Amino acid sequence: MNQVAPASPSKKKILIAEHSGFCYGVKMAVDKAFDLATTSEKPVYVLGELIHNPQVIDKLKEQNVKTVKSIDEIPAGSACLIRTHGVDPEHIDSAEEKNIDVSDATCPDVRRVQERALELARDNYTVVVVGKEEHPEIIGIMGHSKRIPGSKVVAVNSPDELEAALEGLPKSRIGIVTQTTQLEDTFFQVVAKVARFAREMKVYNTICPATFKRQTAAEKLAHDVDLMVVIGGKNSSNTTHLAEVCRDAGTEAVHVETVEEIMNHPLLAQAEVIGVTAGASTPDWLVQEVIQYLESLN
Ligand code: SF4
Known part of the structure; x- marks a missing residue:
C-alpha cells in the first residue's frame, strides 16, 4: 500500500511509493565504507563508485575514502573496498598480489x-x-x-x-x-x-527482489498521480528504470538527483497529486529534502 506523506499544509497531495530508497545491499555497503573510514589504520580506497550516487560518493570523499578506477592507483599495503556491483575477479587477484587488504561489499x-x-x-x-x-x-x-x-x-x-x-x-x-x-x-x-x-x-531470473518490489510499487503509484518524481543518480540504472516504469504506466516522470533540480520545475504547476520514489542507492536525506520542498508548494 502506498503511504500519504505526513500532514501536508499544501493543496498538493504528495504520495510516497513503498520500497523506495536504500535497499539492504546498498545500506550494507555504505555502512561498511563509513565504518572502514573510521576504523582502518590504512588509507581506504574503493575500486569504482561504491554505489551510483554522487552525493554519497562526495560524503565518502570528505572521510578520506578515495574512489579509484583501477588497482594500479591503489598503493601497496592499503585497504580496498569492493563495491555493491562487484568486480571482475582478476582485480581481486591483482589487489592481493599487492598486499592490499580487500573488504568485499558486493551485494549478496x-x-x-x-x-x-x-x-x-x-x-x-x-x-x-x-x-x-x-x-x-x-x-x-x-x-x-x-x-x-x-x-x-x-x-x-x-x-x-x-x-x-x-x-x-x-x-x-x-x-x-x-x-x-x-x-x-x-x-x-x-x-x-x-x-x-x-x-x-x-x-536464472536474477532480478533482485528489492528491485522487483520497488518497480512494482512505483508502477502502481504512477497510476494514481499526475506526476512522478524519481530521485537518484543519473548514472544509476535502477533509478533510470524506475522513471521508465512510471512513463510506461502513462505518467510523466521527472528524474532528479537533488532538490535543486525539482525546484520550480514547469511540470509541478499542473500536478495536484505528485508521487515520489527513489532508487536503491538514494540516501534518505536526499529523499526527505525533495519531499519537504514538494510539501511546501501551494
Ligand atoms: S538493488 Fe538489489 S542487487 Fe542491487 S544492491 Fe540492492 S539488493 Fe543488491
Whole structure:
C-alpha cells in the first residue's frame, strides 16, 4: 500500500511509493565504507563508485575514502573496498598480489548472479547476460564466466542485440542470467527470443527482489498521480528504470538527483497529486529534502 506523506499544509497531495530508497545491499555497503573510514589504520580506497550516487560518493570523499578506477592507483599495503556491483575477479587477484587488504561489499544478490554465470560457463553453456555491457555489475558478472578457459559470454540489453552478440558463437546451449536491476519485460523478451533458436536453455531470473518490489510499487503509484518524481543518480540504472516504469504506466516522470533540480520545475504547476520514489542507492536525506520542498508548494 502506498503511504500519504505526513500532514501536508499544501493543496498538493504528495504520495510516497513503498520500497523506495536504500535497499539492504546498498545500506550494507555504505555502512561498511563509513565504518572502514573510521576504523582502518590504512588509507581506504574503493575500486569504482561504491554505489551510483554522487552525493554519497562526495560524503565518502570528505572521510578520506578515495574512489579509484583501477588497482594500479591503489598503493601497496592499503585497504580496498569492493563495491555493491562487484568486480571482475582478476582485480581481486591483482589487489592481493599487492598486499592490499580487500573488504568485499558486493551485494549478496549480485554475488549470486556471478556464481550462476560461472556455473553456466563451467557447464559449457554460451552465457547471455541481460544488461549493458559497460555497466560495472555486468563487467563483474562476465569476468566470473571468463574464469573458465574457453568460455563464451556476451551481454545484451535488448532482444534486438542477440543476433549480433551471438554471431559466430555456439547457439544450441544457452544459459541466461540478468543484471539484478533489469526491467522484467526486457529479461522476458530476451528469454523468449533465445527460446526460438536454442535447443537447450538454462535460465536464472536474477532480478533482485528489492528491485522487483520497488518497480512494482512505483508502477502502481504512477497510476494514481499526475506526476512522478524519481530521485537518484543519473548514472544509476535502477533509478533510470524506475522513471521508465512510471512513463510506461502513462505518467510523466521527472528524474532528479537533488532538490535543486525539482525546484520550480514547469511540470509541478499542473500536478495536484505528485508521487515520489527513489532508487536503491538514494540516501534518505536526499529523499526527505525533495519531499519537504514538494510539501511546501501551494
Ligand atoms: S538493488 Fe538489489 S542487487 Fe542491487 S544492491 Fe540492492 S539488493 Fe543488491
